[in-house]
Amino acid sequence: MEKKLHQSYIxxxxxxxxxxxxxxxxxxxxxxxxxxxxxKVHGKELEGNLAGDSPDRDVSVYLPPSYxxxxxxxxxxxxxxxxxxxxxxxxxxxxxxxxxxxxxxxQAFAEGNRPEMIFVTPNAFTRFQGSMYSSxxxxxxxxxxxxxxxxxxxxxxxxxxxxxxSRGLAGHSMGGYGAMRIGxxxxxxxxxxxxxxxxxxxxASNVPQDSAAQARLQAIQTQADLEKADFFTKATFASAAxxxxxxxxxxxxxxxxxxxGQVQPLVxxxxxxxxxxxxIDQYIFNIRKLKALxxxxxxxxxxxxxSIRELDKVLDSYGIKHFYxxxxxxxxxxxxxxxxxxxxxxxxxxxxxxxxxx
Numbered sequence: 533m534e535k536k537l538h539q540s541y542i543x544x545x546x547x548x549x550x551x552x553x554x555x556x557x558x559x560x561x562x563x564x565x566x567x568x569x570x571x572k573v574h575g576k577e578l579e580g581n582l583a584g585d586s587p588d589r590d591v592s593v594y595l596p597p598s599y600x601x602x603x604x605x606x607x608x609x610x611x612x613x614x615x616x617x618x619x620x621x622x623x624x625x626x627x628x629x630x631x632x633x634x635x636x637x638x639q640a641f642a643e644g645n646r647p648e649m650i651f652v653t654p655n656a657f658t659r660f661q662g663s664m665y666s667s668x669x670x671x672x673x674x675x676x677x678x679x680x681x682x683x684x685x686x687x688x689x690x691x692x693x694x695x696x697x698s699r700g701l702a703g704h705s706m707g708g709y710g711a712m713r714i715g716x717x718x719x720x721x722x723x724x725x726x727x728x729x730x731x732x733x734x735x736a737s738n739v740p741q742d743s744a745a746q747a748r749l750q751a752i753q754t755q756a757d758l759e760k761a762d763f764f765t766k767a768t769f770a771s772a773a774x775x776x777x778x779x780x781x782x783x784x785x786x787x788x789x790x791x792x793g794q795v796q797p798l799v800x801x802x803x804x805x806x807x808x809x810x811x812i813d814q815y816i817f818n819i820r821k822l823k824a825l826x827x828x829x830x831x832x833x834x835x836x837x838x839s840i841r842e843l844d845k846v847l848d849s850y851g852i853k854h855f856y857x858x859x860x861x862x863x864x865x866x867x868x869x870x871x872x873x874x875x876x877x878x879x880x881x882x883x884x885x886x887x888x889x890x
Contacts, residue, residue: 564597578672596648613707616662664774665710719821727827736803830861
């Protein structure tokens with residue numbers, strides 16, 4: 533009898549260890565999956581944009597494994613902004629892409645050492661293949677759409693913890709820029725920011741110097757021309773639509789930094805005014821209100837790595853605590869890994885998971 537009790541105790545301990553080691557796995561050993569919903573959110577701030585993009589935006593929402601089975605529980609939310617030419621559909625696995633966010637999150641939560649959270653990504657793919665998450669009559673007021681309308685919609689329709697302490701804002705490339713741009717303006721909405729390989733931080737100076745690149749810019753006369761253009765040309769038009777809009781200049785309603793072969797100083801000044809490293813001193817009081825700020829980039833992504841190095845110096849000069857790292861990688865090859873490890877750990881440590889009182 534004593535031997536049987538001893539064996540039962542051993543089995544009970546073993547079962548408990550297995551449960552602790554694999555809390556996100558089902559009884560048959562299959563990893564529990566989060567669910568993804570793709571919804572439409574109307575943006576009043578996006579209505580009437582001159583580009584003609586719909587104000588009804590697709591939004592992908594990742595609900596962690598326990599969301600459906602624990603109906604009383606509320607969750608922090610990370611708003612993850614995608615990069616230029618990307619979309620929420622690509623990031624969430626509706627289209628083939630270089631990463632699948634739900635797979636990354638499912639695997640990370642299955643490991644059991646990070647608390648679960650909701651992820652939300654709006655589709656910022658526009659006529660110009662990216663909104664730059666900026667405020668412009670040409671593309672719409674993306675800042676307020678994300679920080680006010682989208683957050684309000686998610687809080688009303690999902691079991692969130694509706695407070696800044698439980699909201700994070702992150703993004704990759706153009707999305708990293710957007711996270712910094714929006715986050716430094718709305719510390720009362722988002723408490724923690726994580727920038728993955730953020731583009732466009734430094735003052736504007738990227739006017740094409742070679743005649744071939746200049747010719748490609750000048751050759752764009754129609755939407756069809758723009759859609760067939762090279763990446764740099766598309767990015768230049770998207771930047772102009774966001775930062776140097778011109779409501780009197782159809783069909784694109786923007787001013788390029790180069791006109792008839794001549795650099796346009798005022799346009800470049802407008803672009804620089806929209807670059808975080810140029811405007812950071814005016815937002816430093818807001819940045820100090822953030823609970824946490826982190827950013828990283830692959831060392832092979834040399835231009836962006838140099839810009840976050842400068843951001844690190846500026847924040848150090850103001851005595852603002854932050855996390856900064858250059859790692860062995862390029863612009864995309866380790867981003868999925870960084871999300872599943874560093875980013876999730878960062879938000880696990882800095883967001884509030886405390887359940888609201890009933």
